Amino acid sequence: MKRILYFAYATLTSIAICSCSNNDDPAKDLEKPQIVDGDIPSPINCEVYHKGETIPFRYTFTDNMELGNFNLEIHNNFDHHSHSTSAGDCPLDPIKTPVNPWIYNQDFAIPTGATSYEAKVDIPIPYDIDNGDYHFMVRVTDKAGWQQLKAISIKIAD
Template sequence: MNNYLKMKLFNMKVLQKYTLIAVLFVMAAACKKDKESIDTEKPTIVIDSDTAFPKQCSTIKRGTSFTFRSTLADNVALGSYSIDVHHNFDHHSHSTEIGECTVEAIKTPIKPFVLVKTVNIPGQPQQYNAELQIDVPADIDPGNYHFMIQVTDLAGWSTQKGISIRILE
């Protein structure tokens, strides 16, 4: 084999070697970056601030409106939150409730208040002051209710908190 071909073959082997090293380096760097950017933390719901409403054991009059307020936060980005209001006439519980409130006797619902609402959080912020006006119809059953809040971040992690409220006549 002549010197020219030997030199060309040598250069190709060196090029392959350094290309392989470069590809492996880029892959290792990409894997490290992916692992660092994986969101593994659940978002939070603040319901005990001065401006938060409703709070545990709040009372609301039927036929009125109130504004739900809570601060939602995540280490990376928030996605959405949802509200679920349903009766607690059977005294069931949720593991997310904080403390107990005065409860009325168990009763059969006739026309209970039910609300399920999901809100997309614009702009993917890390913190969001949620505000949502809620109208309570005048003709619903008064009594004990659960006010459930769930927040979901962009990675799909979610947190839920339950508040016991009472709707009065």
Template structure:
């Protein structure tokens, strides 16, 4: 009799544990957020050009299955032709050169809470005296759980 009660109790515990485990798995976010650089209004796009001394508005389309967290922008020169582009198409590159006064920008933009789709519109000022040439525009989107997606675009400052 005690063995039957012990077996029934153990079986009930395992069924309950299995049900809890499935519920926990359904609520855990393991999906990476997305960056849509192909959206019609997205900017910059691969191989875009911007002008020194003129601001431009970056439009970054991001989404997540649960909740977005933040977007980070990193602009730096590519005068040495290093690569972290995530795009298939390559851009025409200028000759390798030594930077004198390259543009560098690292900025994090918080996304309002509770959003699963958002378009970040950020005005970026290009100083008139920065080195023209090849640059990278890296976008990092992080969701509330900490998952991160990176897109690396090549662009030129003229």
């Protein structure tokens, strides 16, 4: 009988100790990072660029805890699809089949510990790509994995 009582006491004590918490867990990040226009955002919706020029990317990213990285992607919009994050509607060229569309996709690191980051990237536009409507996609991810997306409609001309 003493053994059973000892076992029951040991079990209850173990459960009580294991279930206690001092609540020292780090705060959980439950907020998405933000893409902020800043002083002079670039590119902006409906902007026209020419082959051989450079697209200056200038936006600010913020997060309540810590930023992770960002991605810039450019793809054609020859089929007039949308991403539902655009600031407005731009006049579109007629729907067409791509021959040599521009595809750009690059990841960029943000310094460790940053809660705000001014992104500055200059992207050269190739000469040998199709003219037309393109989407400039901006994605920023924080350390917790939350992501914010911004789609900007641009046009590439000769």
